[in-house]
Amino acid sequence: MKLMDKNLGLVEVQKLEGHTDRVWNVAWNPAADGVLASCSADKTVRIWEQSSLTRSWTCKAVLEGTHTRTVKSLAWSPSGKLLATASFDGTTCVWENFATDSESVSVLQVHESEVKSVSWNASGSLLATCGRDKSVWIWEVLPENEFECAAVLTGHSEDVKMVLWHPTMDVLFSCSYDNTIKIWWSEDEYGDYNCVQTLGELNNGHSSTVWSISFNAAGDKMVTCSDDLTVKIWKTDISMMQTGEGYVPWTHVCTLSGFHDRTIYSVHWSRDGVIASGAGDDTIQLYVDSNSDSVCPSPFYL
Amino acid sequence: MDSVLTNKNPIIYPKRTRRSRTDQSSTDEFSSTNRIRDIKDPEHPELSLEDLNVLTEESVEVDDHKSYVIITFTPTLPHCHLPTHIGLCILVKLVQSLPARFKVDVRVAPGSHDKETTVNKQLGDKERVTAALENPELVALLNKMMQVC
Numbered sequence: 424m425k426l427m428d429k430n431l432g433l434v435e436v437q438k439l440e441g442h443t444d445r446v447w448n449v450a451w452n453p454a455a456d457g458v459l460a461s462c463s464a465d466k467t468v469r470i471w472e473q474s475s476l477t478r479s480w481t482c483k484a485v486l487e488g489t490h491t492r493t494v495k496s497l498a499w500s501p502s503g504k505l506l507a508t509a510s511f512d513g514t515t516c517v518w519e520n521f522a523t524d525s526e527s528v529s530v531l532q533v534h535e536s537e538v539k540s541v542s543w544n545a546s547g548s549l550l551a552t553c554g555r556d557k558s559v560w561i562w563e564v565l566p567e568n569e570f571e572c573a574a575v576l577t578g579h580s581e582d583v584k585m586v587l588w589h590p591t592m593d594v595l596f597s598c599s600y601d602n603t604i605k606i607w608w609s610e611d612e613y614g615d616y617n618c619v620q621t622l623g624e625l626n627n628g629h630s631s632t633v634w635s636i637s638f639n640a641a642g643d644k645m646v647t648c649s650d651d652l653t654v655k656i657w658k659t660d661i662s663m664m665q666t667g668e669g670y671v672p673w674t675h676v677c678t679l680s681g682f683h684d685r686t687i688y689s690v691h692w693s694r695d696g697v698i699a700s701g702a703g704d705d706t707i708q709l710y711v712d713s714n715s716d717s718v719c720p721s722p723f724y725l
Numbered sequence: 726m727d728s729v730l731t732n733k734n735p736i737i738y739p740k741r742t743r744r745s746r747t748d749q750s751s752t753d754e755f756s757s758t759n760r761i762r763d764i765k766d767p768e769h770p771e772l773s774l775e776d777l778n779v780l781t782e783e784s785v786e787v788d789d790h791k792s793y794v795i796i797t798f799t800p801t802l803p804h805c806h807l808p809t810h811i812g813l814c815i816l817v818k819l820v821q822s823l824p825a826r827f828k829v830d831v832r833v834a835p836g837s838h839d840k841e842t843t844v845n846k847q848l849g850d851k852e853r854v855t856a857a858l859e860n861p862e863l864v865a866l867l868n869k870m871m872q873v874c
Binding site for chain 2: 445464492493495511537539555582584600631632650685686703704
């Protein structure tokens with residue numbers, strides 16, 4: 424890991440205007456530099472591109488007319504060619520070749536109420552969705568932008584806020600209004616997923632709604648954030664899991680508190696090892712592990 | 726909406742005389758209370774939240790400098806089935822009337838309702854609140870509650 428300059432800060436580069444209502448989420452295209460997607464309560468998705476010449480961002484496409492309510496979240500497929508969107512209208516849409524003559528949209532309509540989140544696995548062969556109906560769905564990605572339901576996972580007792588596939592293995596993580604994080608794993612390649620672990624208050628978990636999850640680049644650590652005003656770090660023995668001997672549980676490493684005084688909605692672990700959290704107190708906090716072996720209580724600082 | 730009222734005989738409290746103020750520019754307990762005191766009770770639309778002591782001047786905590794408002798309301802009965810509607814209406818009214826910098830928290834007075842924790846958690850979840858407010862029937866109900874007669 425390269426040495427970090429400890430003077431971390433954020434400088435606003437540009438304000439992108441266009442959406443006419445609250446913007447709920449943004450996603451960087453993983454395969455193309457300088458491409459960003461955003462989704463909004465205005466029922467649209469906007470694609471923004473950075474000019475290689477001027478370095479400024481402009482809106483290249485507006486995806487509209489499909490969702491009939493707020494678009495809450497979105498995710499690019501690993502190839503960067505497909506964009507999945509989750510909406511309060513209960514549908515998940517997967518867009519291909521958008522803003523061209525061959526644009527195609529697949530509409531997955533199964534959730535009984537608002538869809539909150541969508542996530543692609545590392546290879547792009549599976550898509551997961553979740554929503555207020557407390558369920559998590561796994562879809563198999565077929566050719567021609569077709570999808571087949573592979574599993575319907577129930578277990579959360581409340582609204583599921585986010586789903587996220589592990590960065591290297593087909594293990595699915597979900598977090599919820601029921602204050603827990605659930606981990607779903609399939610023993611074999613036939614996709615029989617079960618909940619193999621629940622991280623709740625008894626495992627040093629959160630005491631209120633868990634809003635977001637993010638993994639470090641190696642996939643052996645994860646960070647979560649909550650309405651309980653804390654950010655928590657978790658770890659697992661990734662090499663043991665990769666041997667295929669079975670599931671290895673995640674354990675709590677430490678809890679970061681006192682940095683936000685309102686609900687923490689979003690947390691993300693960058694490839695360089697910086698964690699960022701965003702909260703209802705209108706601030707973004709950045710954290711770096713000052714010690715390469717993250718052992719609690721190691722000082723995470725702004 | 727249910728035709729069975731949970732509180733058929735609500736206690737109606739005498740109206741307090743309303744002070745007039747010349748300075749309406751800053752937000753304080755007085756102006757925040759004024760914005761919400763006349764919200765109609767969903768079960769008894771001829772009565773306001775102030776009439777029923779669901780809201781009193783003590784219900785409001787404001788810090789204009791720190792940009793927050795906290796409203797603590799008392800449902801008329803511990804098992805009243807509409808505290809979420811009341812709380813949501815208060816929240817909507819304040820968010821509509823106050824500058825965008827304000828953080829508004831609406832909660833049930835401690836010990837005053839069976840479902841206090843459930844209601845408080847729902848009112849505190851901005852995603853759930855936003856989604857609920859996309860329901861036209863609910864919005865129509867809230868608008869009725871906010872009609873000043």
